[in-house]
Amino acid sequence: MNIRAISQGGDLRRLFLLLPAVAIFAGLFLMPLAFFVVISFWQKKSFAMLPAFVFDNYLRVVENYGDVLLFTLALALVTAMICLIWGFFFAYAVRFRAGRFGDALIVITLLTLFGGYLVKIYAWKSILGSEGIVNTGLIWLGLIDAPITFLIYSPVAVVIALANFLLPFVILPVYASLRNVREVTIEAARDLGAGPWTVIRAIVLPQIRPGLIAGFVFAFLMAAGDYVTPMFLGGTSGSMFGQFIAIEFSTRFNWPVGAAMSLSLLLSSLAVVGVVSWLIGRLRHVRGV
Amino acid sequence: MPEGMSNGNSSGTGVPLVRLSNVSMVYGGVTAVAPLDLDVAAGAFLSILGPSGCGKSTLLKIIAGFADPSSGRVEIDGVDVTRIGPEKRPTNMVFQGYGLFPHMTVRQNIAFGLGIARVPAAEARRRIADVLELVQLAALADRAVDQLSGGQQQRVALARAIVMRPKVLLLDEPLAALDLKLRQAMQEELRRIHRQIGGTFVFVTHDQEEALNLSSEIVVMQAGRVEQRGTPQEIYRRPASLFVAGFVGESNRFSGRMRSGRIETAMGSFPADAKDGAEVVAILRPEAITLGPVRRADDVAVTAMIEDVVFLGERVKVVCRAEDGTAIHLRLSIEARGQLPQAGRSVTLSWRAADMIVIPESS
Known part of the structure; x- marks a missing residue:
């Protein structure tokens, strides 16, 4: 096929070439979402769904699950922030301090993604449990007498395991952004009197805003939507919203409420992402003169 | 060989503004700078001239504080700064490749150092306006720096360093990235700026014509050593070695x-x-x-x-x-x-x- 053939085909041909992408987008993303939006306004009678247009389901989300939703968003926010801070310093060290070991460190980061998600959860179970490495170690050292109970089956355990799993998803986009930060801009800032924190705050972070936002979005959305980690490690105090959505869909067979919950989580997550992205975007603003 | 020439600008006390004593730099067994002494008089426009890899940029980095010398002492205005980082030295640098902050406007770039030094806002505004005037960028003050041409970026880098009023202005091949016409125009600019604000400039270049054109004094380096030091005329007319004769002029x-x-x-x-x-x-x-x-x-x-x-x-x-x-x-x-x-x-x-x-x- 030569260039002339393409241009002669004109608009029709171009639309035709777009078709697979449009089909995937519509069929796999838009349709299910639209379906969820529609049935979130339906009603459930015994084990059947009745088409309707009522807000009962959303009311139930607020009344029954409002606190869980807020808790889930807070937990995901904490997890994403830990990942962002930790991931930034790791990526920063890889970019500017590790020299020729930098590439190896990134490869190792990628390798941890092959470890599998459930494996990591079980690993944390054996590390944090009352018979786990941490507790037996601390007892052996004589620092504590009885196992620390809040280490497992608690929000702490969920945050630790999620942060561990999500860290690579933050490191990679942040590192990619950092590669575009020229070292001479850092030297110039130091030359003008900036200490290490000022260099990071005023010179490095503003230049990697897209990477920070991408990393945060990955970590936050995956954490907010997760229901396996809290199931295994959260106990009763660390239950997350996703677990209740799963129950509504499976055990209770209440799809309308499940759909309303899913959409509520989606919208509230987007709101958090929007606010945090805006805050990260404001990093650009330096003290004006 | 003419050594320690005077350009009539040395400070009244007779103490040079920059004094390197027995300074050397060894990177993993390779000597980048062999032990050397170098004085720079106040008010001088000193060029360090040499081929790439001769140690001239390393020497500049040692003066700026970006490189820790393997031996020796660095004094600026009578103060030993050998163990002081670049952020605390009374020097400012115009970097090769400029190092402008891409997320800031021209004005913000220039204001950056003043903000850190906590210069009062009114004074900072005045100094920024003056320096923008000096480098003829007043009209572009609120542009993003990535919208500027190479020559304009060069001026911003210069303004950003000059506005700090450093005791020594260090310039690391600042014109190397510009095309010939622009380079010649910027040489004129640099001469004018040095005339206008005075001060002490240390300029690193591999371009002998640039060094002859700009400097009150030239230090020719090769393989980490000083080959010759003198005025442009002395370097050109009385080269001390075959290397200098070959490197400077035909x-x-x-x-x-x-x-x-x-x-x-x-x-x-x-x-x-x-x-x-x-x-x-x-x-x-x-x-x-x-x-x-x-x-x-x-x-x-x-x-x-x-x-x-x-x-x-x-x-x-x-x-x-x-x-x-x-x-x-x-x-x-x-x-x-x-x-x-x-x-x-x-x-x-x-x-x-x-x-x-x-x-x-x-x-």
Whole structure:
């Protein structure tokens, strides 16, 4: 096929070439979402769904699950922030301090993604449990007498395991952004009197805003939507919203409420992402003169 | 060799503004800078000139504080700053590649250092306005720096350093990335700015023309050592080594052996001042040679054939070949409608014996 053939085909041909992408987008993303939006306004009678247009389901989300939703968003926010801070310093060290070991460190980061998600959860179970490495170690050292109970089956355990799993998803986009930060801009800032924190705050972070936002979005959305980690490690105090959505869909067979919950989580997550992205975007603003 | 020349600018106390004593730099067993001493007088425009890898940039980084010298002491204005980082030194640098902050406007770039130094807002505004005026960027103050041309970015980098009023302004090949016309224009700018604000400039370059054009003093470096230090005229007219002669300006080289006050070359023997029996090279600048009949009785003269004539506008480059085959390069200035020499003609070339610089072969 030569260039002339393409241009002669004109608009029709171009639309035709777009078709697979449009089909995937519509069929796999838009349709299910639209379906969820529609049935979130339906009603459930015994084990059947009745088409309707009522807000009962959303009311139930607020009344029954409002606190869980807020808790889930807070937990995901904490997890994403830990990942962002930790991931930034790791990526920063890889970019500017590790020299020729930098590439190896990134490869190792990628390798941890092959470890599998459930494996990591079980690993944390054996590390944090009352018979786990941490507790037996601390007892052996004589620092504590009885196992620390809040280490497992608690929000702490969920945050630790999620942060561990999500860290690579933050490191990679942040590192990619950092590669575009020229070292001479850092030297110039130091030359003008900036200490290490000022260099990071005023010179490095503003230049990697897209990477920070991408990393945060990955970590936050995956954490907010997760229901396996809290199931295994959260106990009763660390239950997350996703677990209740799963129950509504499976055990209770209440799809309308499940759909309303899913959409509520989606919208509230987007709101958090929007606010945090805006805050990260404001990093650009330096003290004006 | 002229050492420690004075440019009449040294501070009243006689203490140089920058003093490096016994400074060296070794990177993983490789010597980038061999132990050396270097003084810079207040008000000087000192160029450090040399080929890439000669240690000139490392030397600048040592003065700025970006490189810790392996040995020696760095003093600025009488204060030992050897162990002080770049953020605390009274120096500012114009970086090769500028290092402008891409997320800031021109004004924000220039304001950055003042903000850190907590300069009061009113004073900062005034200083920024002054420096924008100085580098002729007032109209572009609120542009993002990535919208500027290379020459404009260069000015921002300069303004950002100058606005801090450093005791020493360090410039690391700041013009290397610019094209020829712009580079020449920026050289004029730099001369003007140095005249206007005074201050002490240390300028690193590999471009000998740039160094000759800008500097009150030049330090020529090679392989981590200082080859020669002097005014541009001294460096050009009295090069201390074959390296300096070859690196700064063009030159003809006639090698030979000294015998009873004359250098014996393949082309003939000429009067020269060097030890008897020494292997020496006589350096002769292309513009020191006259084409045509001998004018002064004691001039050196040779017969040669014109091989090539290259018209350069206000000058002509002429390549001749002496009877023994030695190539001789000339630069002649010609009048507006003057006749160009003709290739293929046999001519007499002459020069003053004193214009030959005799340097030992081994240097």
